[in-house]
Amino acid sequence: MTxxxxxxxxxxxxxxxxxxxxxxxxxxxxxxxxxxRSLDDRDRAFKAYYRxxxxxxxxxxxxxxxxxxxxxxxxxxxxxxHAWWDAxxxxxxxxxxxxxxxxxxxxxxxxxAPPGMQFGxxxxxxxxxxxxxxxxxxx
Numbered sequence: 001m002t003x004x005x006x007x008x009x010x011x012x013x014x015x016x017x018x019x020x021x022x023x024x025x026x027x028x029x030x031x032x033x034x035x036x037r038s039l040d041d042r043d044r045a046f047k048a049y050y051r052x053x054x055x056x057x058x059x060x061x062x063x064x065x066x067x068x069x070x071x072x073x074x075x076x077x078x079x080x081x082h083a084w085w086d087a088x089x090x091x092x093x094x095x096x097x098x099x100x101x102x103x104x105x106x107x108x109x110x111x112x113a114p115p116g117m118q119f120g121x122x123x124x125x126x127x128x129x130x131x132x133x134x135x136x137x138x139x
Contacts, residue, residue: 018080024105
């Protein structure tokens with residue numbers, strides 16, 4: 001059975017896509033690493049995490065200096081102010097990739113919400129993202 005460990009905020013007071021992507025990937029990774037979750041949930045979260053993370057890492061590696069390796073510990077998925085984000089926002093394809101990534105991440109996290117709960121922006125504060133009860137009018 002799918003359960004969340006807590007109701008509440010994952011990230012607050014920002015709408016910057018880099019900040020959201022990094023926080024949402026962290027939340028997805030925490031689901032994959034949680035030994036109290038079902039093996040099915042952990043497996044789905046693990047697959048989703050790498051399916052979403054890897055294209056960004058490949059894009060970073062291909063867009064940088066080909067003689068320099070891009071290690072996960074110093075890349076844009078660890079630093080919302082990494083120069084790669086600015087480069088990605090400088091072209092239409094990069095913006096589309098970032099928006100698509102954010103959409104897929106939110107859908108992936110929402111798939112782990114139990115009945116009566118959802119992952120997304122708080123109904124009263126659009127910059128507060130986390131796990132919330134579904135509003136009565138949405139049931």
